[in-house]
Amino acid sequence: MGIEDFKFIYWMEYAHRMWGRALGVMFALPFSYFLRKGYIGLRLSALFALGAGQGLIGWWMVKSGLEERTFVIYSGLFWTALSVVMPEPLAESLAWVQGAAKVRRIAIPVSLVVGITAVSGAFVAGNDAGRAYITFLKMGDVWVPDNLFELKPIIRNFFENTAMVQLDHRILATSSLISICGLWWWTKKLDVHPAIRSLVGATFGMAALQVTLGVSTLLSYVPVSLGTAHQAGALTLLTLMLLLNHTVRKPSMSLLKTLPQVARIA
Known part of the structure; x- marks a missing residue:
């Protein structure tokens, strides 16, 4: 691997980490506010826990070479968003x-x-x-x-x-x-x-x-x-x-x- 190839991989990995951390902060701040107000239910708490677990899995991948992906967080967030937009079905x-x-x-x-x-x-x-x-x-x-x-x-x-x-x-x-x-x-x-x-x-x-x-x-x-x-x-x-x-x-x-x-x- 040449230095230019290494730079590309390095910056891709760095951007991925920063993006993941930014998503965590964007979720955690309003989550904390609404939790204090008593608006947070079991679903959003579970999604927050899954998000934290996803970060842990990402660290584990880097540490051990494990390859793993999950669609659970995306599915939960998308379903929750749909429930807000359309509380009742057609x-x-x-x-x-x-x-x-x-x-x-x-x-x-x-x-x-x-x-x-x-x-x-x-x-x-x-x-x-x-x-x-x-x-x-x-x-x-x-x-x-x-x-x-x-x-x-x-x-x-x-x-x-x-x-x-x-x-x-x-x-x-x-x-x-x-x-x-x-x-x-x-x-x-x-x-x-x-x-x-x-x-x-x-x-x-x-x-x-x-x-x-x-x-x-x-x-x-x-x-x-x-x-x-x-x-x-x-x-x-x-x-x-x-x-x-x-x-x-x-x-x-x-x-x-x-x-x-x-x-x-x-």
């Missing part, structure tokens, strides 16, 4: 409420698959596994590599074995796309709010784009531009799934009682 008719409930039953497990896929992508990046098998659909000349369980104990293979990590991500990414496609197809048959239908369509389009980015990144031997776009795509897809789940969440009883159909029954 509920203009009983039929739309019932349609949203049917979407919710499918959207929750699909979101879990998307989240696990995003986490598996972090292990691919951490192990630089994207450069190991740069063919698709096969991995090299085979469908399944024969060195999936070469590490001991066996559990290490799911986090540190290059072949296993990439295979897991391929399977999960394909499962995410198929699941979201099924969600889109299922929603087409339901009577739901137009905003929900648009969100499902956007999620399906983003999932297709994300898989395309992933395959393109792999076949191109992981250039920085495509790799970054693929990571941004993962965050965008996760964001859309969070927004969808928040939009189809169960409305409160007070909101339900305002619907004409419910009022007539009552």
